[in-house]
């Protein structure tokens with residue numbers, strides 16, 4: 001997905017626009033650009049590279065004006081080239097557009113326009129928008145009517161902003177499926193893909209819904225329903241996030257900051273009202289069947305939840321990856337779908353929820369971003385309160401989601417009687433130890449983990465083994481290593497190893513075993529069994545465990561004794577740090593790994 005922003009001000013907006021698009025860079029960063037309108041002329045500067053690189057190379061700071069739009073791109077249609085970078089303009093230079101989403105009928109529209117003599121310069125789907133606007137403006141001689149005609153032709157997903165020389169004091173924007181928010185300031189108004197675009201300037205926001213467009217000046221805004229052309233009044237939302245939280249705060253990378261924020265993240269989750277969890281638990285009981293869904297890391301959080309509900313509440317709530325949901329799930333009016341999403345904007349998860357609702361299902365979501373599409377789509381929302389997660393790869397947010405699912409399982413167990421009140425209280429008391437446990441690991445084990453990571457970061461192939469809920473931990477930890485260190489890490493259930501993958505064990509392959517505490521005897525001994533299988537074939541073993549005795553492993557991270565319920569969280573933190581330190585040793589772009597984006601809002 002991409003980041004779009006726009007500003008309409010009373011004074012020069014150039015510096016605000018650059019700061020704004022910089023704060024959206026985690027949404028995509030293979031190219032960027034901006035368009036500023038001054039003296040009835042639109043100047044566009046854009047190029048491949050990160051925002052900082054393009055600002056310097058194209059001297060974006062030299063362009064001044066009272067109205068501007070900007071864009072940072074994660075390529076979907078068309079390669080990473082300066083021509084494909086946004087903004088895109090109409091042939092007469094009267095319209096400039098930045099777009100996030102996919103215009104699914106762009107080939108047909110492009111064909112029609114080329115038939116009419118329009119010449120395209122890029123390979124993107126987005127470029128059809130300015131040419132379509134130009135076509136309809138010539139006929140309508142009115143920008144807003146031209147926009148309405150254009151929206152009536154577009155299919156797929158879009159959040160776009162536009163400037164036009166025909167109305168040099170107005171910004172226009174429109175939304176369908178891709179996120180778009182207005183920031184309402186004093187003598188300046190903003191457009192953004194999310195509120196990181198303008199939170200440094202205003203906390204008053206208006207969230208646009210599908211089939212809405214807006215017209216902004218520096219001191220006014222109108223929202224219109226694109227299907228009826230009727231004006232819409234919307235409440236201003238106050239954004240609770242503190243801009244400071246979205247800064248690096250002295251850490252070398254957001255990822256490290258967010259890993260180290262996890263003790264506080266846990267405290268926020270522990271403060272979630274039990275009533276919210278009870279309501280979701282009862283929805284689970286009332287449902288004929290229920291699913292946890294998520295994408296990427298949040299799928300592994302969903303898998304973690306599946307194990308917790310089975311273990312603590314004896315409820316089977318299968319986890320399905322959002323992108324596979326509609327192909328693999330049975331959905332009807334008796335179904336409950338619980339989505340897990342940091343951004344609340346992931347296309348695959350939104351699509352799965354829409355599919356579920358079309359089939360009469362009830363829906364719920366565990367989400368981090370206030371006012372996101374998912375929070376407005378589902379029947380029940382649990383806000384995880386983790387604060388801004390800027391690093392593209394998810395750490396604190398994932399741990400928070402896993403902890404919420406654990407608390408949900410405890411409440412469900414209590415309500416169903418699979419846990420006594422005493423057992424429930426004991427488990428909740430143990431969860432209250434988690435902030436200190438994580439803090440201790442961060443303080444005492446980071447050095448060990450860094451040493452192991454630096455020692456092995458040259459090894460390209462890794463197996464991550466876990467049993468039971470540690471399987472979910474192994475899968476998420478392996479994803480971290482892939483995402484941020486670009487090393488080929490494959491997670492799997494420990495028992496799976498002997499059915500084929502064992503053939504991979506040999507020189508140049510490291511195996512990490514996530515070993516449960518001895519108190520979980522069966523899981524513990526089975527994990528040692530997997531370890532022995534690898535050792536017998538000369539594989540290199542790294543153990544993450546709680547055992548006191550000398551280990552089977554060539555390398556290990558030995559964790560302090562702790563209640564069993566805390567073990568998976570502790571080992572997840574180790575998996576996060578292992579990936580982080582390997583990535584820094586390999587000099588990767590930790591916060592913005594190649595080819596990734598924080599939330600993929602396209603199919």
Ligand code: BG6
Pocket residue numbers: 295296297298340341342343344345346349392393394596597598599600
């Ligand atoms: C990916 C992100 O693009 O989307 C992951 O890189 C994230 O970190 C996944 O887990 C799902 O995003 P979200 O916002 O739905 O949790």
